[in-house]
Amino acid sequence: MLFLCKISKAFKTLEKLNPFLTSFNVSSFMLSIPIKTLHNPERPLIQNFEKIRFPARHLTKKNKYKMFTVRLETIETSRGCPHTCTFCTTHIFNKGKWRPRPIEKIITEMKMISHNRKISDIFFVDDNLTANT
Incomplete structure (x- = not known):
């Protein structure tokens, strides 16, 4: 960033x-x-998403984040994109790489949101949600 x-x-x-x-x-x-x-020199891209901890959701107000009237939380399942579309800059910031998080961690995070926060609506904030490269 x-x-x-x-x-x-x-x-x-x-x-x-x-x-x-x-x-x-x-x-x-x-x-x-x-x-x-x-x-200053650029920070290298994070390659191993196993090491990234879950967000400290307990520090946020549960009812503050809504889309229209629906309470929601966000999850990032991957970063970057391998494509070089002319209308997008994601490939520049992520050096043309798509880096997915392990599916087990995504499922665990979704369960934590559902159980701990009592929220069933999740907004995916990926650069390229449909990537499967």
Whole structure:
């Protein structure tokens, strides 16, 4: 994921940030200001989805997230896409790779949502939900 922060004509801010900018070391971070650009190396793609923990859903308000009037939770079953469609940038950010999560982890997460959160509606937020490569 790439974050871009641009500060223009805010020299007071620049003075305060200057010590921080010289030692800032976060992958895939870019900061552009009128007199300086800091562009750190890109973070490598996560390849092993076994190591990614489930979201800390207990820290969110259950009734806050709705689609129209339906309470829902989100699940990401994969990241990326192997195709290079002209209307899409997913292949750029994911280097043309599709990386699925293990089906067992997806099923476990769905069961946790249903049991712990008492929510039966799940919104899939994948880059390419129908991929099967």
